[in-house]
Amino acid sequence: MSTGTAGAILTVDLGAVRRNYRAMRAAFSGAEVAGVVKANAYGLGIGAVAPALAREGCRTFFVATAAEAFKLRGLLPNAAIHVFDGIGPGEEADFAEHRIVPVLNSLPQVETWRAYAHAKERSMPADLHLDTGMSRLGLDAVEQSRLQANPDRLEGIELDAVISHLAVADDPAHPMNEAQRAAFAAISGGLPGRRRSLANSSGVFLGTAFHFDLARVGVALYGANPTPGAPSPVAQVIRLQGRILQVRSVDAARTVGYGATHRISRPSRIATVALGYADGYPLAMSNHGTAFLDNHEIPVVGRVSMDLTTVDVTDLPEGLAAPGRLVDFMGPNVSVDAVAERAKTIPYTILTGLGRRPYRIYLDED
Numbered sequence: 001m002s003t004g005t006a007g008a009i010l011t012v013d014l015g016a017v018r019r020n021y022r023a024m025r026a027a028f029s030g031a032e033v034a035g036v037v038k039a040n041a042y043g044l045g046i047g048a049v050a051p052a053l054a055r056e057g058c059r060t061f062f063v064a065t066a067a068e069a070f071k072l073r074g075l076l077p078n079a080a081i082h083v084f085d086g087i088g089p090g091e092e093a094d095f096a097e098h099r100i101v102p103v104l105n106s107l108p109q110v111e112t113w114r115a116y117a118h119a120k121e122r123s124m125p126a127d128l129h130l131d132t133g134m135s136r137l138g139l140d141a142v143e144q145s146r147l148q149a150n151p152d153r154l155e156g157i158e159l160d161a162v163i164s165h166l167a168v169a170d171d172p173a174h175p176m177n178e179a180q181r182a183a184f185a186a187i188s189g190g191l192p193g194r195r196r197s198l199a200n201s202s203g204v205f206l207g208t209a210f211h212f213d214l215a216r217v218g219v220a221l222y223g224a225n226p227t228p229g230a231p232s233p234v235a236q237v238i239r240l241q242g243r244i245l246q247v248r249s250v251d252a253a254r255t256v257g258y259g260a261t262h263r264i265s266r267p268s269r270i271a272t273v274a275l276g277y278a279d280g281y282p283l284a285m286s287n288h289g290t291a292f293l294d295n296h297e298i299p300v301v302g303r304v305s306m307d308l309t310t311v312d313v314t315d316l317p318e319g320l321a322a323p324g325r326l327v328d329f330m331g332p333n334v335s336v337d338a339v340a341e342r343a344k345t346i347p348y349t350i351l352t353g354l355g356r357r358p359y360r361i362y363l364d365e366d
């Protein structure tokens, strides 16, 4: 299949990913910026994104699950690969074989890895996650004091990063940021880790006090603004386009699409585009979205369906909207952040919700 026949096209600009990595490195005062490539690099395709980041000098990667880590090892034989979910009983040998670094999230996980190190008579690398306010993963306060009271629990574990995760990093004025930072600085200072890590994408912009040694950066690499409300320090990465299948004139007495949610109020031309929620264009854009054809803004009318979206092209110059033409739904004219805002969601779900169906083009010009 060529792009000339694809209904929906997703273009991923790897050059932009690399420039965004450079921009995050420039904004970060600590030693290293790690790339977070969980969930298939936030939907963009880990097979293309991770090697592009590695070419830009990224050496440390975080994924969520062991399965993601094993896949990444196949792509990057020399990278440092860390797993947020940590390690469970039975996974030790695979982690060791593939040189995967678990983020230990609880004393039972610490014990699993310590026991394996002891049995193999070698030291095993790990990160340690301290919960300072997410109440999700990481050692809670009780476990933290138990560990401090008995540091032998870490025997045989070669502790790399001691990490924590911010709950409201995208809201710089929120007092919880400083509370988490202070708690993290206090507890991590008493632990033997080689380095400390607190900031995600937004955390990098909270000031150098939040930087420590290692940043764990995801969404900013993929073009979402890590500083909501301020101009974005990163560039758009994706472009989602759909091809016009059909254009029809509709008289004033009809409705458009499922649920009959859009009523025609004047003689109109409606273009039907081969792009739907199965391609990653959110249902919530029904009657809300904006698309672009040759820099002309056109409204989404009616409900977005699985395979099709309808746009009102009445006001476009005659002949511009024709079968075969591509319409832009996300990209240079409509940022991922703007789509998320209109869909009343967050850019993370827009990116991870990109469909498998669009024909994918990876650009890699720097």
Ligand SMILES: *Cc1c(COP(=O)(O)O)cnc(C)c1O
Pocket (backbone or CB within 6 Å): 036, 038, 084, 165, 199, 200, 201, 202, 216, 217, 218, 219, 220
């Ligand atoms: C996903 C994740 C990150 C990356 O966050 P972004 O906001 O995408 O930069 C960092 N740390 C942890 C623990 C995460 O789960």
